[in-house]
Amino acid sequence: MVATYIEAIRQGLWEEMERDPNVFLIGEDIGVYGGAFKVTAGFHEKFGDRRVVDTPISEAAIAGAAIGASLMGLRPVAEMQFADFITCAFDQIVNFAAKCRYRWGAAVPIVIRAPSGGGVHGGPFHSQNPEMWFVRTPGLKVVAPATAYDAKGLIKSAIRDNDPVLFFEHKGLYRRIKEELPAEEYCVPIGKARVAREGRDLSIITYGAMVWTALSAAEQLAAEGIEAEVIDLRTLLPLDREAVCSSVKKTSKALLLHEDTRTGGMAGELAVTITESVFDYLDGPVVRVTAPDTPVPFSQTLEEAFLPNAGHVVEKARWLHRY
Numbered sequence: 001m002v003a004t005y006i007e008a009i010r011q012g013l014w015e016e017m018e019r020d021p022n023v024f025l026i027g028e029d030i031g032v033y034g035g036a037f038k039v040t041a042g043f044h045e046k047f048g049d050r051r052v053v054d055t056p057i058s059e060a061a062i063a064g065a066a067i068g069a070s071l072m073g074l075r076p077v078a079e080m081q082f083a084d085f086i087t088c089a090f091d092q093i094v095n096f097a098a099k100c101r102y103r104w105g106a107a108v109p110i111v112i113r114a115p116s117g118g119g120v121h122g123g124p125f126h127s128q129n130p131e132m133w134f135v136r137t138p139g140l141k142v143v144a145p146a147t148a149y150d151a152k153g154l155i156k157s158a159i160r161d162n163d164p165v166l167f168f169e170h171k172g173l174y175r176r177i178k179e180e181l182p183a184e185e186y187c188v189p190i191g192k193a194r195v196a197r198e199g200r201d202l203s204i205i206t207y208g209a210m211v212w213t214a215l216s217a218a219e220q221l222a223a224e225g226i227e228a229e230v231i232d233l234r235t236l237l238p239l240d241r242e243a244v245c246s247s248v249k250k251t252s253k254a255l256l257l258h259e260d261t262r263t264g265g266m267a268g269e270l271a272v273t274i275t276e277s278v279f280d281y282l283d284g285p286v287v288r289v290t291a292p293d294t295p296v297p298f299s300q301t302l303e304e305a306f307l308p309n310a311g312h313v314v315e316k317a318r319w320l321h322r323y
Contacts, residue, residue: 003181006174008148009039012155017047023159024051026066027079036081063089066110067097075109083116084128097164098139107162117209118307119172123298129260134166135237141190142237144168146211148179150234153188170209191235193243199229202253202320205244205270207233210257217313226321245278252283253320262290284323289316
């Protein structure tokens with residue numbers, strides 16, 4: 001059946017709750033109201049208030065309750081209403097959930113859903129991409145699906161994982177992306193990138209909503225005779241370094257793209273990975289296309305200028321191809 005990105009997440013959650021009675025949802029307004037984005041609409045009626053738990057407005061409490069429940073054998077899926085608010089739960093996530101296995105061998109099988117990203121005119125408190133705060137934290141797993149297929153397959157894998165998984169779902173993709181999903185059950189493995197488009201002249205390495213920006217740019221470049229390969233990371237931690245290096249060895253040029261701001265972004269880690277591992281294959285500098293180092297603007301015009309777009313990618317790719 002054809003499903004949107006948001007419906008794919010709904011399907012994955014629903015299937016896992018039917019499959020395993022230990023799976024439950026916890027978060028603000030996710031029950032009777034069905035969630036701020038209606039991801040969990042209908043879940044309360046189906047599964048009841050013991051498995052779809054509405055909470056006060058306290059992200060620290062949501063994360064802490066989820067961690068405690070997981071230590072007692074349950075598998076919570078906690079929702080941050082917007083990814084930006086995850087800062088309120090930062091201590092619980094990075095200083096407790098991430099360290100339990102290292103400290104005393106305890107599994108913490110929680111998933112934290114974090115609707116992230118711009119393009120929806122939400123302003124500086126509802127549009128951030130805070131994934132790198134967690135990518136640098138040992139003990140966590142961080143995923144960022146770009147497609148409906150991956151959104152469903154990765155949410156199912158995240159729920160079944162015995163370590164804490166942060167699931168960054170881009171709000172701008174919720175109802176924009178549609179895809180035919182298999183009728184049979186499937187999971188997408190955590191830690192494996194995919195080749196979204198084959199190419200020979202340069203590699204565009206990206207994730208999340210920027211995969212679609214990269215594919216749009218690749219179409220424009222193809223009309224000019226430049227064949228760009230697009231790598232969709234899917235998972236940021238653990239990072240599929242082998243897939244990244246394999247693509248760069250093939251094309252000899254790398255363009256790194258993300259919606260997050262520039263300094264300390266994923267592109268820096270990718271650039272070091274490439275130069276450490278496949279430097280001898282490079283025929284040009286590793287380049288970045290990112291958002292600038294500012295808060296996300298509220299103004300539509302300013303936000304459009306802030307976010308990377310296909311035009312920015314095409315311009316940088318032309319330069320790199322000529323190098």
